[in-house]
Structure formats: C-alpha cells, structure tokens
Amino acid sequence: MAWRGALAEFLIRKLEHFTSLSNDDKHALDQASRQRTRRIRSRDDIVHEGDLPQGVNLILDGWACRYKTLEDGRRQIIAYLLPGDLCDQNVSVLREMDHSIGTVTAVTLAEIPTETMRQLTSGHARLSQALCWESLVAAAIQREWTVNIGQRTAFERLGHLLCELYVRLRAVGLTQGNTCELPLTQAEIADTIGLSVVHVNRTLQELRSVGLISLRGRELTIHRLEALQRAVQFNPNYLHLGREGRHLDSNEA
Amino acid sequence: MAWRGALAEFLIRKLEHFTSLSNDDKHALDQASRQRTRRIRSRDDIVHEGDLPQGVNLILDGWACRYKTLEDGRRQIIAYLLPGDLCDQNVSVLREMDHSIGTVTAVTLAEIPTETMRQLTSGHARLSQALCWESLVAAAIQREWTVNIGQRTAFERLGHLLCELYVRLRAVGLTQGNTCELPLTQAEIADTIGLSVVHVNRTLQELRSVGLISLRGRELTIHRLEALQRAVQFNPNYLHLGREGRHLDSNEA
DNA sequence: ATAGTTTCGTAACATAAGTTAATTTCGCCC
DNA sequence: GGGCGAAATTAACTTATGTTACGAAACTAT
Numbered sequence: 001m002a003w004r005g006a007l008a009e010f011l012i013r014k015l016e017h018f019t020s021l022s023n024d025d026k027h028a029l030d031q032a033s034r035q036r037t038r039r040i041r042s043r044d045d046i047v048h049e050g051d052l053p054q055g056v057n058l059i060l061d062g063w064a065c066r067y068k069t070l071e072d073g074r075r076q077i078i079a080y081l082l083p084g085d086l087c088d089q090n091v092s093v094l095r096e097m098d099h100s101i102g103t104v105t106a107v108t109l110a111e112i113p114t115e116t117m118r119q120l121t122s123g124h125a126r127l128s129q130a131l132c133w134e135s136l137v138a139a140a141i142q143r144e145w146t147v148n149i150g151q152r153t154a155f156e157r158l159g160h161l162l163c164e165l166y167v168r169l170r171a172v173g174l175t176q177g178n179t180c181e182l183p184l185t186q187a188e189i190a191d192t193i194g195l196s197v198v199h200v201n202r203t204l205q206e207l208r209s210v211g212l213i214s215l216r217g218r219e220l221t222i223h224r225l226e227a228l229q230r231a232v233q234f235n236p237n238y239l240h241l242g243r244e245g246r247h248l249d250s251n252e253a
Numbered sequence: 254m255a256w257r258g259a260l261a262e263f264l265i266r267k268l269e270h271f272t273s274l275s276n277d278d279k280h281a282l283d284q285a286s287r288q289r290t291r292r293i294r295s296r297d298d299i300v301h302e303g304d305l306p307q308g309v310n311l312i313l314d315g316w317a318c319r320y321k322t323l324e325d326g327r328r329q330i331i332a333y334l335l336p337g338d339l340c341d342q343n344v345s346v347l348r349e350m351d352h353s354i355g356t357v358t359a360v361t362l363a364e365i366p367t368e369t370m371r372q373l374t375s376g377h378a379r380l381s382q383a384l385c386w387e388s389l390v391a392a393a394i395q396r397e398w399t400v401n402i403g404q405r406t407a408f409e410r411l412g413h414l415l416c417e418l419y420v421r422l423r424a425v426g427l428t429q430g431n432t433c434e435l436p437l438t439q440a441e442i443a444d445t446i447g448l449s450v451v452h453v454n455r456t457l458q459e460l461r462s463v464g465l466i467s468l469r470g471r472e473l474t475i476h477r478l479e480a481l482q483r484a485v486q487f488n489p490n491y492l493h494l495g496r497e498g499r500h501l502d503s504n505e506a
Numbered sequence: 507a508t509a510g511t512t513t514c515g516t517a518a519c520a521t522a523a524g525t526t527a528a529t530t531t532c533g534c535c536c
Numbered sequence: 537g538g539g540c541g542a543a544a545t546t547a548a549c550t551t552a553t554g555t556t557a558c559g560a561a562a563c564t565a566t
Binding site for chain 2 (some may be wrong): 539553554555556562
C-alpha cells in the first residue's frame with residue numbers, strides 16, 4: 001500500500017528517516033489520525049498558556065508555532081510545527097500549559113487521544129521507538145535554537161533558520177527542488193530569532209544580494225544550500241535524519 | 254525511612270514536587286543510583302558531541318552543563334544540570350550526541366543502565382509518570398531559555414537566570430534562606446545568556462547596585478526575590494513545581 | 507609567604523542592532 | 537479593476553552591547 005494520501009503521510013515519512021515502519025505500524029498511525037481532525041484558520045490560537053493540557057496534536061497540514069508573550073507585549077516564537085510534527089506527546093502529565101500554540105497558516109490537525117497514544121506505543125515497539133526519536137529531535141531543535149539566538153550574528157541566525165526549515169520540509173517531502181514555502185511574515189521571523197523587523201528586512205536583503213536565496217511571495221528558494229550551510233555554520237546533525245540530513249531526495253519538481 | 258542521605262536524595266525531592274512517591278518507588282530509585290557511580294573533576298567533559306549515546310546519567314552532586322561549540326570557538330551553554338537532574342532519559346535511541354556535556358564543579362553522577370531504567374518505569378507507574386514530568390520540565394526550561402535570550406534585555410536575562418537557578422536549587426533543598434551557591438565564572442554566565450563577559454560584569458554591578466543581589470566568592474544571595482522576579486519578568490510556572498514554585502520551604506539555614 | 511594563573515573590574519572606543527517614521531508594494535475584497 | 541489594509545522597504549538617527557586593553561583581586565600550588 002502507498003501511504004501517499006494517508007492522513008499521517010508526513011509523519012510516516014518523517015519517522016522513516018529514523019527507522020522503517022511495518023505496514024501495520026503505518027496503518028495504526030493513520031487510523032489514530034482519523035479519529036478526530038480539526039481545521040483551524042490562519043493566525044488563530046490552538047492552545048493557550050494556562051490551559052489544561054489535552055491529548056496529542058498531530059499537524060496534518062499547514063504551519064503552526066509555539067510562542068510565549070511577555071507582559072509588555074514582546075513575543076518569542078519558540079518552535080515551528082510543520083506537517084508531520086507531533087505536539088506534546090506527554091503534556092497531559094502537566095497541570096497547565098506554560099506557553100501557547102498558534103497557527104501561521106490554516107492548519108489541519110489530528111487530535112489523538114491519550115489512550116490511543118498509549119495503545120500505539122504499547123502494541124508497536126518499532127513505532128514507539130520512532131515516536132521517542134521524534135520527541136528527542138524536537139528537543140534537539142530547541143537546543144539548537146538556543147545556540148542560534150545566543151551566539152550567532154543576525155546574518156547567521158536568519159540563514160540558519162531558513163536552512164533548518166528547508167531541511168525539515170524536505171524530510172517530509174514538502175520541497176520542490178531547492179524551493180519551499182515560507183508563509184512567515186518578517187515580523188514573525190523577527191520574533192523567532194530575536195531581532196527587530198527592520199533588521200530582519202536588512203538581513204534578508206543581504207542574503208539576497210549575495211545570491212544565496214530568493215524570497216518572493218511566500219516562496220523561498222535556496223540557490224546554493226551547501227554554500228548557505230557553510231556561511232551560517234548550519235550543521236544538520238541535530239536533526240538526526242541519518243546521513244547528515246543531506247542527499248535525502250525530495251519529491252521531484 | 255528518611256531519604257536524606259540516599260544517593261538519589263535530590264532526585265527524589267525534586268520528583269516529590271510533582272507527586273508523592275511510595276517507599277518502594279524511592280527505594281527502587283536509590284538502588285538504581287547505586288549500580289555505578291562516577292566522579293568527574295571540575296571543568297572536565299562527561300560526554301562529547303559525536304559520542305554514541307549511553308544510558309542515563311543522574312547528577313548526584315555538583316553542577317554540569319550541556320554546551321555546544323561553533324567552529325570559530327564561540328560557545329553556548331544550553332542547559333545546567335543540577336543535583337537531582339537526569340540527563341537524557343532516552344538518548345540511546347539516537348545514533349550520536351549532537352552536543353557535549355561538561356562539568357562546572359566536581360560532579361558525582363550515577364550511570365543508570367538503559368535496562369534498569371526500563372525496569373524502573375515499567376514496574377512503577379507513579380514513578381514513571383514522575384520521570385516523564387521531569388523530562389517535560391527540562392524541555393520547558395529549554396523553551397524558556399529561548400525566550401530569555403531572544404526577548405529580554407541584558408539585565409532581565411541575567412536576573413532571570415539567577416532566579417531560575419535559585420528556584421531550582423531550592424526545589425532540591427540546596428538553598429539556605431535566600432542564599433545559594435553559584436559556582437559559575439562570569440565567562441560561563443556570558444556563554445549562557447549570549448552576552449560578552451564585560452557586559453555580564455556591568456550587568457552584575459547593576460543588579461548589585463539596585464540592591465537585588467549579592468554575589469561574592471561563589472555565593473549568591475537574592476535579597477528580595479519577589480522584587481527580582483518582577484523586575485525581570487520571571488514567572489516560575491514553566492518549572493511546574495506546583496503552587497507556582499514559591500512558598501516551597503527550603504531547608505532552614 | 508611568593509609566584510603564577512585565573513577571574514574580576516573598569517575605561518575608552520567601535521559597531522551591530524533597535525527605533526521611529528515615511529513610502530512603496532502587495533494581496534485581497536467588493 | 538480600484539481601493540484598502542497589511543506587509544515590505546528604506547532612511548536617519550539612537551542605543552545597547554561588543555571589543556580591546558590594562559590593572560587589581562582572588563585563588564593555587566609550591
């Protein structure tokens with residue numbers, strides 16, 4: 001059976017970078033994704049800080065983000081949730097959410113009940129490992145963001161973010177050649193890498209003028225990925241995609 | 254039985270902020286900590302980026318940190334590991350470490366084999382939940398660091414870090430009144446919050462001059478915790494210590 | 507104690523990034 | 537297809553933070 005078109009398609013593709021799943025595993029994942037799906041419109045909230053944590057959300061389509069707002073309005077985007085990403089495999093252990101999750105684009109998500117998750121992991125050793133891997137990778141990404149914001153220059157920070165998003169999208173088959181969608185406004189990028197909008201704009205101009213990227217409409221093209229990686233010290237090892245995350249064929253354009 | 258003096262003392266204390274453990278749970282934890290302990294001297298590496306991940310490490314005593322180094326020598330400290338902290342409950346799923354772990358002070362740690370961990374979690378539902386909570390809190394801390402470095406001013410960043418370390422130490426009984434150890438050099442603080450050493454020094458002077466803290470030798474005193482929290486927008490909810498992480502009695506001085 | 511080595515403290519100066527504000531371009535809706 | 541609001545762009549100016557450098561203090565080891 002081809003898993004193109006399965007609701008859990010992107011998640012399955014992602015997990016297969018770590019291990020190959022049996023048809024049974026994939027079927028179970030897909031079933032779990034069908035129990036309850038929800039459509040949320042663009043720039044809307046999925047979960048609020050202070051909420052009681054619910055079961056697991058799987059992003060089926062669209063972009064979301066975790067974010068936190070300070071009292072005076074400053075906002076930090078803490079993570080991007082792309083198709084195939086699971087939010088919070090175990091949060092229900094906590095008493096309340098310490099941050100919010102909002103959409104960037106319109107999003108379709110599957111709400112997988114805690115009980116279904118339990119069944120998935122107890123009955124499928126391989127799958128259970130793969131899900132564990134997925135949450136370790138999410139943690140590794142969060143660590144890398146700390147490094148990115150803490151140590152890198154504006155140019156490197158922005159380039160690094162673009163590399164990461166591109167490679168993550170490629171890992172789930174959402175790139176065409178060296179192009180992918182980038183539905184973020186410059187204000188959102190600014191809140192992601194801790195810069196002002198104006199400086200994001202300047203830095204974007206710089207990345208363009210040295211010929212490393214194009215960004216028009218909501219479409220990003222990375223002209224020379226290798227060069228960009230070098231220029232911004234992007235080492236994809238933290239994504240744990242095997243074989244360094246490079247040379248993974250994307251779906252052809 | 255009193256668990257003062259148990260090797261896993263600090264871990265037990267920490268977990269009990271989340272749930273109360275049975276004597277059986279505590280005994281199992283303590284036994285697991287006794288299997289293999291190791292002593293590492295100050296400013297030495299425990300784990301190197303690129304290493305094959307091993308079983309779980311539990312910090313029994315002393316301070317360690319996760320860090321990452323860029324090619325040109327810039328370094329970011331990604332997390333502090335304090336007594337009672339577990340490193341990497343499931344890393345063995347990954348093929349290689351994407352960052353290093355080094356000591357700040359001399360450290361005693363327990364290496365808990367993967368198999369022992371499995372037994373711990375499968376035989377003790379309560380404990381298993383508590384360990385899950387501990388890893389969710391670690392992730393929440395990492396997210397908060399992203400916010401801290403991304404959005405806050407130097408003054409807030411540093412104050413926030415000090416609040417966090419103080420509250421975490423208090424949660425395991427390692428404070429005396431409003432004082433705790435802070436065995437970090439200013440260079441290490443700088444690499445933690447993404448500032449230069451000089452600016453850390455300036456900012457420290459500022460925190461002192463407004464009477465919020467004292468820091469001499471390796472001893473930190475927070476004179477007015479509430480005031481400091483307000484001044485730097487430190488909201489301890491992300492530590493999920495129940496009751497907001499305040500009013501937890503520390504061991505008396 | 508003494509010498510050597512970190513760490514801390516400060517000053518003078520340099521610069522990356524923030525702010526404000528005005529203009530242009532883009533995407534969308536009637 | 538014109539008008540409206542959001543997003544992007546640019547310029548001029550400000551500021552927080554970085555850099556370099558040097559001396560003082562605090563540890564460490566003999």
